[in-house]
Amino acid sequence: MASEPKLVVLISGCSSGIGLATAVHLAKDPEQRFKVYATMRNLNKKDKLEEVGGECLNKTLFIKQMDVSSDESVERAVKEIQETDKRIDVLFNNAGLGLFGILETIPIEKAQQMFDVVFFGAIRTIKAVLPAMKLRGAGLILQNSSLFGLVGVPFSELYCAAKFALEGFIESLAPTLLNFDIRCVLMEPGPVASSFGENLF
Numbered sequence: 001m002a003s004e005p006k007l008v009v010l011i012s013g014c015s016s017g018i019g020l021a022t023a024v025h026l027a028k029d030p031e032q033r034f035k036v037y038a039t040m041r042n043l044n045k046k047d048k049l050e051e052v053g054g055e056c057l058n059k060t061l062f063i064k065q066m067d068v069s070s071d072e073s074v075e076r077a078v079k080e081i082q083e084t085d086k087r088i089d090v091l092f093n094n095a096g097l098g099l100f101g102i103l104e105t106i107p108i109e110k111a112q113q114m115f116d117v118v119f120f121g122a123i124r125t126i127k128a129v130l131p132a133m134k135l136r137g138a139g140l141i142l143q144n145s146s147l148f149g150l151v152g153v154p155f156s157e158l159y160c161a162a163k164f165a166l167e168g169f170i171e172s173l174a175p176t177l178l179n180f181d182i183r184c185v186l187m188e189p190g191p192v193a194s195s196f197g198e199n200l201f
Contacts, residue, residue, distance in 0.1 A: 006035040006060070008085045010078070012068050012125060013095030014038035015045035018144060018189070022092060024052050027061035037081055039066035041095070068095045068121030069113070078128040091129050092142040093122045099159050111158045118162040123169070130182075139182040143170050147188055 009026055013019040023038035038049055043065050053061045066077040081088055097117040099110060122143060133139030145167055148160045167186065174184035 006033060007089040008035050008037070008081065008087055009090040009092065010037045010039065010081060010088050010125075010129070011092040011094055012039050012066060012121070014049055014063070015040040015042065016048065019092075019094040020049050020052065022094070023049065023061060024056070027053060027056040027059075029060070032060055034060060035085065036061050037064055037077075038062070039064045039077060041065070041067040041069075068093075068124055069116045071124060074121075074124045074128050078125075082132055087132060087136060088129050089138070090140045090142065091125060092144070093125055094144045095121055096144065100156050102155065103157055106158065114158060115162050115165075118159075119165045119169070122166060126173075130177075133182050134180045137181050139177075139180075141170075141177075141182065141184045142187060143184065144187045144189070145170070150188060 011019055011023050014023045019038070019040075023036050026034040027036045027038075038053075038061060040046065040049075040063075043063070046063050049061075049063060050057060053063075057063075064077055064080070065073070067073040078088065095117060097114045099106065099114040126141060129139070129141075143166060146163045148156055148163045150167070152160050170184050170186050177184055
């Protein structure tokens with residue numbers, strides 16, 4: 001009897017932290033239920049993922065370049081996966097960028113860059129996977145938000161604003177996608193032991 005096909009999972013922001021841990025956890029599933037595409041903006045940062053992924057590399061774990069702040073990069077990555085596997089079952093939007101400080105000292109360009117990754121990056125990836133998910137009538141979209149998307153925190157006004165925007169976007173999108181049997185799930189973690197603090201800009 002033919003084995004059940006693996007669930008095809010696309011994850012953004014896998015060079016460290018939650019993205020890396022999730023990609024490796026799914027790829028090392030004892031029943032090998034998942035085929036994981038772990039993506040990151042800069043492939044020069046893939047060493048840690050390759051090290052932890054170990055023997056799963058190019059079996060259940062595949063590393064790809066995808067910059068969520070680029071329409072072309074997102075569309076190319078999604079197209080390549082769909083051409084290879086004919087579908088994407090799960091999208092985990094995890095890529096993020098932190099921005100904290102005294103508001104009047106933060107250049108507007110930095111705020112725009114942060115929104116382009118945190119908020120518009122999620123919109124890009126979701127728009128890229130939705131047509132095929134709707135056609136198949138199945139899919140799961142996991143959106144990594146934050147406790148900062150629920151509570152305003154001093155000196156984090158811009159980061160909170162981006163996460164609040166994500167919350168509204170996903171909560172508004174979820175009911176319509178249920179008509180296509182596509183589920184949306186918001187994750188709202190608090191502090192996590194990761195390199196997030198080192199990646200502030």
